[in-house]
Amino acid sequence: MTPATPVPAEWPARFGDELYRFALSRVSDSEVAEELVQETFLSALASLVTFRADASERTWLFVILRRKIIDHYRRQTRAPHVGLDALHDGGATEADYFNPANGHWTGPQAPASWLRADAALEQQELHEILRLCQERLPPQQGAVFAMRFVEELSAEEICQELGLTASNYWVIVHRAKLQLRRCLEKHGMGKN
Amino acid sequence: MLRLINCQHATLLIEQRQDPVMPQRERASLWLHLHLCPYCKRYSRQSILITEWAWASAAGRVQAGPGLSAAAKERMREQLVAAG
Numbered sequence: 492m493t494p495a496t497p498v499p500a501e502w503p504a505r506f507g508d509e510l511y512r513f514a515l516s517r518v519s520d521s522e523v524a525e526e527l528v529q530e531t532f533l534s535a536l537a538s539l540v541t542f543r544a545d546a547s548e549r550t551w552l553f554v555i556l557r558r559k560i561i562d563h564y565r566r567q568t569r570a571p572h573v574g575l576d577a578l579h580d581g582g583a584t585e586a587d588y589f590n591p592a593n594g595h596w597t598g599p600q601a602p603a604s605w606l607r608a609d610a611a612l613e614q615q616e617l618h619e620i621l622r623l624c625q626e627r628l629p630p631q632q633g634a635v636f637a638m639r640f641v642e643e644l645s646a647e648e649i650c651q652e653l654g655l656t657a658s659n660y661w662v663i664v665h666r667a668k669l670q671l672r673r674c675l676e677k678h679g680m681g682k683n
Numbered sequence: 684m685l686r687l688i689n690c691q692h693a694t695l696l697i698e699q700r701q702d703p704v705m706p707q708r709e710r711a712s713l714w715l716h717l718h719l720c721p722y723c724k725r726y727s728r729q730s731i732l733i734t735e736w737a738w739a740s741a742a743g744r745v746q747a748g749p750g751l752s753a754a755a756k757e758r759m760r761e762q763l764v765a766a767g
Contacts, residue, residue, distance in 0.1 A: 516745045595689050
């Protein structure tokens, strides 16, 4: 039974575990995940007046947590080690994948077949490798990739959140994908 | 008018293809390139796989894993009581 009026002191016991698991599925650091849950509770408490009794308390807290996670991605792209120039974040550039002379795949970089990818790796193992590869992306690419493909925000929303132009956004998505697939291959994809 | 494009351009268009505002001419150029280039055709499939796995991997972690420690719950409870 959901009480008619939220009792904030009960939130950690009632919703703490699932909010924390959700946060931990987005950020790999348990301390950061804990902070996000804590911020969620405090924000919810501060905006208790906006809570409508006909809504689900749990859904409302998740909406706040999602917002906190997006803020976290935004902070990640503003970290001091990220250069001011949106497209020079220390990651590989197109020249590392394509022949600068003609723009076609260069020999060893050409995509190998992943025909038996699903069979070669256990799903659990595959997910772990992908997570590792995501963590190795330069901060900005990692944030854009997660916002687009995990949080499923639109390109427009991401550009607004991160202050990117549309063309910068596409370059970042493109580079993130190139780097992820190369990282996956390094970790055993396509090597049958 | 179909334009021949290179792999670098094609792989960028593969990402942009999900965007409804992609011009018809670029769609046609990409379609042609994918017909001629087995590597980019492969890349196109793998690009979709990567996004599916990323989503599934995050969804899977929501279902499993440790919960919030008892100490953290108590600390947050005290905070909420103090701030409330």
